[in-house]
Each structure stands twice: as structure tokens, then as C-alpha cells.
Amino acid sequence: MLIDFEKVVSIGASASSRRAFLFEPKDLVHFETAWEWQREWQKYLLEEAIASPAVWLLQHQNCYTLGRGASELNLLFNSKEPPHDLYRIDRGGEVTYHLPGQLVVYLVLDLRNYQLDLDWYLRQLEQVLIDVLEALGLQGEQIPGLTGLWLDGRKVAAIGIGCRRWVTQHGLALNVNCELKGFDQIIPCGLRGERIACLNQWIQGLTVDDVQPIMRKCLGNRFNLEWISEDFH
Amino acid sequence: MPALSSTMTEGKIVEWLKQPGEKVGRGESVLVVESDKADMDVESFQDGYLAAVLMPAGSIAPVGETIGLIVEKEEEIAEVQAKAPAPRDDSDRPSSPPSSSAEPSVKQEVKPEPQRNKSSEVAAPVAAKTNLTPQAAPRVVNDGRIVATPRAKKLASQIGVDLKTVLGTGPHGRIQAEDVQRANGQPITVPWIAEGDTPSSLISSRPSIDTPASKAFSSPKDLTGKSFGSPGETVPFNTLQQAVNRNMEASLAVPCFHVGYTISTDKFDNFYKQVKPNGVTMTALLAKAVGLTLARHPQVNAACNADSMLYPAEVNVAVAVAMEDGGLITPVLKNADSTDLFSLSSQWADLVKRSRSKQLQPDEYSTGTFTLSNLGMFGVDRFDAILPPGTGAILAVAASQANVVASQDGSISIKRQMQVNLTADHRVIYGADGASFLKDLANLIETNPENLGS
Numbered sequence: 001m002l003i004d005f006e007k008v009v010s011i012g013a014s015a016s017s018r019r020a021f022l023f024e025p026k027d028l029v030h031f032e033t034a035w036e037w038q039r040e041w042q043k044y045l046l047e048e049a050i051a052s053p054a055v056w057l058l059q060h061q062n063c064y065t066l067g068r069g070a071s072e073l074n075l076l077f078n079s080k081e082p083p084h085d086l087y088r089i090d091r092g093g094e095v096t097y098h099l100p101g102q103l104v105v106y107l108v109l110d111l112r113n114y115q116l117d118l119d120w121y122l123r124q125l126e127q128v129l130i131d132v133l134e135a136l137g138l139q140g141e142q143i144p145g146l147t148g149l150w151l152d153g154r155k156v157a158a159i160g161i162g163c164r165r166w167v168t169q170h171g172l173a174l175n176v177n178c179e180l181k182g183f184d185q186i187i188p189c190g191l192r193g194e195r196i197a198c199l200n201q202w203i204q205g206l207t208v209d210d211v212q213p214i215m216r217k218c219l220g221n222r223f224n225l226e227w228i229s230e231d232f233h
Numbered sequence: 234m235p236a237l238s239s240t241m242t243e244g245k246i247v248e249w250l251k252q253p254g255e256k257v258g259r260g261e262s263v264l265v266v267e268s269d270k271a272d273m274d275v276e277s278f279q280d281g282y283l284a285a286v287l288m289p290a291g292s293i294a295p296v297g298e299t300i301g302l303i304v305e306k307e308e309e310i311a312e313v314q315a316k317a318p319a320p321r322d323d324s325d326r327p328s329s330p331p332s333s334s335a336e337p338s339v340k341q342e343v344k345p346e347p348q349r350n351k352s353s354e355v356a357a358p359v360a361a362k363t364n365l366t367p368q369a370a371p372r373v374v375n376d377g378r379i380v381a382t383p384r385a386k387k388l389a390s391q392i393g394v395d396l397k398t399v400l401g402t403g404p405h406g407r408i409q410a411e412d413v414q415r416a417n418g419q420p421i422t423v424p425w426i427a428e429g430d431t432p433s434s435l436i437s438s439r440p441s442i443d444t445p446a447s448k449a450f451s452s453p454k455d456l457t458g459k460s461f462g463s464p465g466e467t468v469p470f471n472t473l474q475q476a477v478n479r480n481m482e483a484s485l486a487v488p489c490f491h492v493g494y495t496i497s498t499d500k501f502d503n504f505y506k507q508v509k510p511n512g513v514t515m516t517a518l519l520a521k522a523v524g525l526t527l528a529r530h531p532q533v534n535a536a537c538n539a540d541s542m543l544y545p546a547e548v549n550v551a552v553a554v555a556m557e558d559g560g561l562i563t564p565v566l567k568n569a570d571s572t573d574l575f576s577l578s579s580q581w582a583d584l585v586k587r588s589r590s591k592q593l594q595p596d597e598y599s600t601g602t603f604t605l606s607n608l609g610m611f612g613v614d615r616f617d618a619i620l621p622p623g624t625g626a627i628l629a630v631a632a633s634q635a636n637v638v639a640s641q642d643g644s645i646s647i648k649r650q651m652q653v654n655l656t657a658d659h660r661v662i663y664g665a666d667g668a669s670f671l672k673d674l675a676n677l678i679e680t681n682p683e684n685l686g687s
Binding site: 067068069071073074090091092093117118119120121122145146147148153154159160161162163164165180184187189190192195197 | 239241247260267270271272273486540541600
């Protein structure tokens, strides 16, 4: 059951929900571009130039990203000649891989409006993923001690965030209908032997277009956000 | 160390964005702390100067620990740094807790302590100082508030030690369980490592070895009845134990089988005696033998995922080492096939030393393509090992013992023999692969051990 955004925006939400900008670029986005967007928005929030959080739902061109403390030894290729663009970025966690067919969600939220607790935030992101999978009739699993989301013992989503004065950036990446080949080139999240999977292995023919509206809704519910998204629907 | 979440007990310093002596503005990021998959830029609340970094990048500090000092005025930098060597008592003022200068203290602070459940023992600068001369300060009277860990309090009441007389070596002078033991005249257990450098075949004749790392080993007779808790107690797993547990559980999903071989070691033992004076260790020798054999058996060096068999570019032999405070770690001898014995030996000594102080980089313990587990020093005649995830096989090496052996020509002789037992992921390594690997390994050890030196 999909949500009608125009309606939601025009109805106005309950007093407790927060208006948030939602950006859903139709084309593939360059990693650096999306990163720049987030940093800019983070700056707005930090400078209190703007009060509303922002969320991006998008897909990237093929690229690898490393967390700030990540080990290059989880790259199974020469980091000087990566098969795709490689970025070291300001989030936690080890290496991950982005590519078309993977729904990436970036959230620039001020956690002072929620809980000053990064662990809480990571678990909420996992809950969003569980909600999305549940809407698809799948039962996602958390593994205590390992951030991310698993389905039947295989990892379908990765999470990594960065934070400045409790304003977040980066977020999560859910494999929907992507090629799994490029994951062989890395040790994803530094977990050896971890099996990576895509949702379309459970639901044939599933695409990001199917999942994106569900993600939108689940994010809104979980973080109590009311979307300002006039551009896109 | 700021708390990034309600459940966080410690955090890792990923990076110092400012160097000692550098000016920091209010709201400017000074360092990056990581907890799980989340990074947080930690900012200064005031204008000033970063005077000292007490915990270097890469270290893990308990929440609330002083990790660096910021002063208001530039002149105070030198003052803080100069005062640093002498532990001070006025630790209440946040801008001037007891501190030592960044350079030397950094190395002393990182003690081989457990990572989580005793994380507070990752020493504060004071601890580093006092630990150096524990005997020099036998009786110290604490007046006023006594700060002790729950374990220390419990232990003190159990063995009847007055905490007022105990010198605390934890952060800000907090009393640790080991301080109580020390005050009671009990010897502090030296960290030991159960597996590693001990010659598997020569334990009876040469109980001690002379590498620098060997000081970490106590002799096997001291190892009776090791336990992490007292009777009746419930002891939570530490981080490392949890990590090992996860790995062990993950390997339950792998269809493993075992294949064993008895290898005669007389020639091998003789060769070891020849090269030992040059600093060659048994671990290096075994790793080299396994490495050379693996290079000829890439299938046994391979691993797999759901869709494919993965053939690593290198032969990296990991060797399991039990940690004194629980859990085990697998330092990696990289390119064991092509690295010479002497380099392998010194690399191993360095790896063991740094595993004890928890200073290994992830690539130094997570890049093994094959694992070696040696319990020979305990005299066990056979055992099998659990497969570490992400690899295809692990070899369990037992002690070498004298056996009466009947040869094919009917003659009877006494030979030293050791049993090795391969645990392998059947998806990638089949029985014949394992068997032919073992046959080749046995052939190398039994007939051509001198090839290991070339």
C-alpha cells in the first residue's frame, strides 16, 4: 500500500511529526555529489540556517567507499587502481560497495530532536530496514554486535553513519536488484566470509522502483517525518 | 572519551584532526571517535590549544577517560607538557588531570588488558607510571573517597584487604582487582599465550626458548586449571571472546570434514636444532612448511562464498594464539611460502609481542588464508580445530612423541611422530585435496626439511 505524498504534505501532519525535505533524484548520482549535498545540509543544520532535516533516496554509479578508520586490506584489489571509483569518507565502518540496483538512503537529521545516542540511531536504521522487508513479506534479522541487516543469514543491507554535534550524515544501502559481482572485490564491512545478497533473490523481478515508496513510508513512520517533496511527485 | 550512546562503554579514536600545540576554535573538530558503524567528530567546547594527546589514534578508551588536554593559553602548553611526567593529585580540574607527556606515555598506556569487561584498566597515564614500579609503592593510604572497580571491591572483601591501603593504578587512580591482589602480596599473573612459539616436538627437552616474545610464556606446568571466574560467578564474555564466539558459530554453517596424518619428525627436529641458534622458531618452521605445501596445493588455500571458490593471491598462514584474558587471535605470517625462515621468526616474535598489547592492525590478524593451531607444547597427541570463517582449512598440530614404528620391510624402530589433523570446508576442499596436501606436507617434513631453509 503506497502513500500519496501530495496528500500527506497538503494534509499537514500531526503536531508531533517533523517536516523533512525528501530528495529522490531519478538518475544515478555520483557519490561525491551526494556527499557534497549532505555536508552542505549538515552545515545548514549546524549553523541553524535551516531547521528541517533532509533525506535522500537514490542510486549510485558503481563505487567503493571506505569509512574513516577502515582498513584498505579489506580491498581485494590494488587501491591505486580500483576497478571503480574509491572514496575514503567521514563515516564509521569498513569498506562497502554502491551500484545501480541498490537503494541508498542518506539522512541528515539532528539527533537532538530524537535521542543523543548513536547506538539507538543505528538500531533505528535497522528497524526501518526490518519494516521495509516486512512490507515485502520478508523477515529481516539483526545480528547483535554487527550493524546491518540480514535475511536468511545473508547480508542485504549495510549501514554507516557520520555525525557532527549530533547532526548525522550517510545512512544505509539496501541491495534490491544489483549485481553481486563487485562485492567479491572487497571484504564487505570487514566481515570475512559474509554472504551478500539482494532482495530480488527472494522476490523475483523486484526493483528499486518497487522498494523506494515503501522505504519512504517506513522512514517517515520510524523517524516521524512528514515529507516536503514537491519536486518529485 | 565522550559517550556516543547509552550502552557505549568505550570508543575508538579513529583520528586526531589536531596535533599537540595546534590552536583549536570553539566548535572545531578535534578528533574522530568511532563506536560500531558510527563516527562522531568531537569538538572543542572552548577556544584554546591542544596541549597533549594522551591516547593516540587507533587506541580504545573507556567512556569518561581523559584522552587529551586542551588549555586556554598558548603559554600553558609547555606548562602542561612539562608537568606531565609527574603524576598529580588535583585530577578534579578537567583541564589538568594527572598526565604524562604524550610521547612516552602513549606507549606505556597500552597494556595487554581485556578490551571490554575490564576496559577501565586501559591505563590512564598515572597507571602507566605506577605500573612501572609496583613494588616501590607497597603501602599507600587513600584518604577521602575511595574509587575502586566492582571487581576490586569484591575481591578486597573476599580476601580481606583494606582498600585504604591499596594503590589504584586505573584511570584517575581507580583501584583495580590486580591492585588488590598486589596489595595482598599475590603475584600478578603475567599474560601468557598458550599457543605459538613453543617447539611442538621438543617440549620435554627444551621447556624454554629465548626469543624476546618467550618472556610472555610461562611454563606449561603453571597453566593448571585456568579460569576466568570464581566458582558461583557469572562472567560476561569480553569483546574478543564474543568475536570468537561469533566466528565459531558461523563455522557451524560450514560443512566441514577432518582428515588426519601421522608425520615422522626426526629429520625435522634435527633441522630445527640446527637452525634454532640462528633465531628460527618452531612456529616459523611449521608455517613455512605449511606455506610451501599450500603454494603447491592452491585448492587447500582457497575459500568460498555462496557462488564461487575464491583463490587468494597470497599464501598467508595465520597461527592461533590464545589470549590470557580470554579469546584468541590469529596473527598472520604473510607470504609464508616465499618469506625466509629468519624473517618469519622475527615477524612472529613481533606479532606475538604486539598481540599481547593489543596493538595488532586488522590486516595483521584477519588476512590469513589458512590457519595453523599448535597444541604440541601441551603434549596432546591429537585434536581437531574449528574452521575460521572466510578460509577453507585449518591444521591442528599435536605434539611429537616417540613411537615404536613397524616399517614396510618388517623392521621395527623408534621414531618421533606427530599427528596433524586438517579441518576443511568440503564445499571447496574435497577429501582427496586434503589428503594429497597432507601427504605432500608429510613428505616435506619427513624427507626434505632442509628445503625449508632455502
